[in-house]
Amino acid sequence: MGTSRGPVAGPFVVVLAGVVIGAVPLLLGDVLAIFGADGAPTVGLGIGGALVVVGVAASLLPSFTTELGVVAIVLSLLSVFGALGGLLVGLLLGVVGGSLCVAWQPSAG
Template identity: 45%
Template structure:
């Protein structure tokens, strides 16, 4: 018996059921999204931001405009990953932006010593290559489009 299964069977049954339910909910949330692409973009943002933060104390004495630029690129790469997870229908746009910002992070953060840049490029490529597993849920029919007399309200939540 492996250590994982031994620990799993040591848990009381109600806790096992609760963990199974939470894992099932997470998998239901994760399935219609480019999950690994978004996670890699967010990780790349953290790695890219690490380099300017490490050099910020040394460059603060002589002035470090590149430090600020590197942090801005790091935040923007991180946000593209978060936006991909929030709006999976726009994963291609955010994937392209994530790749471009990862490459541009060479200017202020050395691309996170090139590691963050490469992870950002891989995450952006996963976002671009992602296909919606349920495309009929996102398509709208002509009967569901509002007429000119109806009020249309913008929703950040989407059609969920």
């Protein structure tokens, strides 16, 4: 009588990574502009928002969790160029969350 629940930890960590990656360019936009990254807030918000959407989608669509996990890993790696990877914290969270999504398997119940 058990129901197959979707993944929880992976999508949560991916959403957290998206928030961190999106917040860093907003908080440090002026500092990033000094180093020549003028478009960093836009790119950081775009990648952060995409990671939030991927995390929510992975939670709501368990059949696509593996593919969405790969997308989360790729977006996290790309965040290095636009948002310094959320000071590397967002990068690590995104890779770990994406890996948890890829590794998730539905219960055999």
